Amino acid sequence: MNNQTIRMAVIAFAVVTLLAPFASTTTAQNTTSEKSSAKPTVILLHADWCGACKKLAPTMTELKEQYGDRLNFIELDVTNEETTRQASAKARELGIGKFFEANKKNSSLVAVVGAQGKILFHTHYSINRQGSFERATYVSAFDKALAQS
Numbered sequence: 142m143n144n145q146t147i148r149m150a151v152i153a154f155a156v157v158t159l160l161a162p163f164a165s166t167t168t169a170q171n172t173t174s175e176k177s178s179a180k181p182t183v184i185l186l187h188a189d190w191c192g193a194c195k196k197l198a199p200t201m202t203e204l205k206e207q208y209g210d211r212l213n214f215i216e217l218d219v220t221n222e223e224t225t226r227q228a229s230a231k232a233r234e235l236g237i238g239k240f241f242e243a244n245k246k247n248s249s250l251v252a253v254v255g256a257q258g259k260i261l262f263h264t265h266y267s268i269n270r271q272g273s274f275e276r277a278t279y280v281s282a283f284d285k286a287l288a289q290s
Contacts, residue, residue, distance in 0.1 A: 157288070179287065180211060181254065182253070182254045183204075183208075183212050183213065183214045183215070183251065183252050183253055184237065184252040185214065185215070185216045186217050186228075186245065186248055186252075187218060187219070187249065187250070188220040191248035191249055193248065200276050200279065203212075204276070204283065207219075208283050212220055213285055218250055219245050225245055225265075233261065235254065236258025237252075237254055240252070242260075247265045250265045251264055251265075251282075252264075253283065255280050255286060255290060261285065
């Protein structure tokens with residue numbers, strides 16, 4: 142296999158993985174809208190080449206485990222043109238297309254989206270003075286979003 146074929150397979154796998162939680166007998170768009178309106182959604186903009194994204198990943202994995210039953214988590218991959226195009230389509234489905242277009246160059250961005258696509262919180266590369274990601278920043282934002290829903 143050449144690199145192009147492998148890259149396309151990885152992209153296809155990522156798309157299937159991203160959309161799998163929304164698969165049902167209804168359309169993916171309707172299900173996404175229903176899930177998004179039922180509870181706040183955490184949007185993660187990431188890229189495979191992004192060092193900050195790699196540092197953020199363990200914090201987000203931990204928070205997904207902690208909040209996974211109360212928040213939706215969606216990752217939008219901005220690694221390359223193809224994944225960014227797919228992420229843009231997904232953002233439009235979620236009602237945050239304009240927000241995504243304005244921020245798609247900001248890998249390691251975390252946003253919390255409430256009802257009707259309202260942005261409740263967003264930060265890009267939220268770290269403390271020691272260079273660690275501020276878990277408390279995300280916990281506070283997630284708790285506030287839950288209180289508002």
